Amino acid sequence: MADTSALALETPSSEAVYRMLRNQIMTCELSPGRLLTERESAVELGLGLSLVHEVLTRLMRDGLVQAVSPGVYRITPLTLKSANDLLTVWTLLAPEMAALGTSRADPQQAAGLRQLMLEGNTVLAGPPDRNRVVRFIDIAEQVFGLVATASRNERLVETYRSLAGETWRVISLILLAADCVDTLLAAGVTWGSTIEDRDGATATRIVRDVTVATHMSAMRVLSNRPGTGGGGVVLPLRH
DSSP states (O other): OOHHHHHHEEEOOOHHHHHHHHHHHTTSSSSSTOOOEEHHHHHTTOOOOHHHHHHHHHHTTTTSEEEEEEEEEEEEEOOOOHHHHHHHHHHHHHHHHHHHHHHHHHHHHHHHHHHHHHHHHHHHHHHHOHHHHHHHHHHHHHHHHHHHHHHHOHHHHHHHHHHHHHHHHHHHHHTTOSSHHHHHHHHHHHHHHHTTEEEEEOOOOHHHHHHHHHHHHHHHHTSSSTTHHHHHOOOOOOO
């Protein structure tokens, strides 16, 4: 008889599967617009249907997949227009969120933000390979999640969460193309230095500059990707 305790140890958690699929979607290894079914995914991953359903439901809440029919999902399409629309909103939202979060952060939140920014800059300073990009995006999400929480504005938190998955997917593609890295590095250093003083005005300026730069970078990078002509879905990078 098989050792069921050993099998249990080998079965990945829903969190591990979620992270794996999320990273593949973020870096477009799983292409925008691709269909995923619970049954086929369960067979491919060697997992139970209930676990796969749980993971895909979480990804849907992240805005990274869309329900097509029961048990069938589509990875959220990505086009030049959708990226432009998304980053236009992000450019309006992120600077004000940064201002509120920086100025209202309590001592524990401020310390967390400073530490995350140091970690992000350390990761970003190395070669922009897939693992570093995935790690940096994870840190950046934590930074803005903490900033949103520190703002003490629940509506702002909800709005950020509704945009976060798709926004960080676009920024992942920028970094994989080694575009805009220096701008993001500089922003992390200068924003980090404003937190101790709770300088919301400076945080606004820094984040506005970097969101405008990433918007321009995204349009430049995505315009050169295969499949974008005529508003088509962006295809994966070839490594």
